[in-house]
Amino acid sequence: MKTVTLVEVNKENWYDCCQLAVSPEQEPYIESNAISIAQSKFEPTLKAYAIYEEQTIVGFVMYNMVQEELESHWVYRIMIDHKFQGKGIGTAATKLMIAQMEQLPNCKKIVVGYHPLNKGAHKLYASLGFVDNGDRFGQEMAVIKYIN
Template sequence: MHVRLAEIDSENWYECCGLELTKDQAEYMESNAVSIAQTKFEPTLKAFAIYSEEKVAGFLMFNTVKEELGGYWVYRIMVDRSSQGKGIGKEATRLMIGEMAKLPHADKIVVGYHPDNKGAHQLYASLGFVDEGDRFGREMAVVKYI
């Protein structure tokens, strides 16, 4: 399986808007269209299409400035429901961590998610993110030190 990231551009943005989560997952995340629009008004956000075998299979977005907890935040990461269970999300998250590690003074990555989102919990725990007890509204925040 070959997974790669490509910045959102005129060639892939529409495909990303058509990606779907499972019904259970959809309640935890904004649509990709909203996220892509957000990047136009918050220029510090970087959005990427996740490609698997040269097909758009997912979407992710992170901030390029440090925020709460003194870390760079992951805003979105999703894999289309038809491509889930193949390791694409895990590999894309590894690639994203590599991109974020290039940011100035990158020593901490933070991601927030709803505590009931078991898939997110398993993914981030498997990649070394730890729960230090931080909560923001209805989300918990986990941290990876790099």
């Protein structure tokens, strides 16, 4: 696999992030990157990153730098453009994001919420050590990764 990196969303890459799209069957499960980037401008504790494979923007992640529900740091978005899915990029990018989040003050748990029918998300998070303790928020299930 080529090198995967996270680069903070900035004036050079924000528009390209907004052009990324998931597959049509995934659309009901995730907000657009444009909405996520706008949200990050109004909630300053949110950190938004473009996912690059080499020099190409292939995805987007966003997380909160402060604790929220379940006394945890929350992942807000992880998406890989439909043209780049199935190559391990999402796993690599999520590992990079988790490594950053582990450096946050008092980061003991990382939580991500997703729709129970989103099988790809379920497989990804389970493979990275997230566990389902039965926490639910509206339509979403919340899985937790415990940090040592």
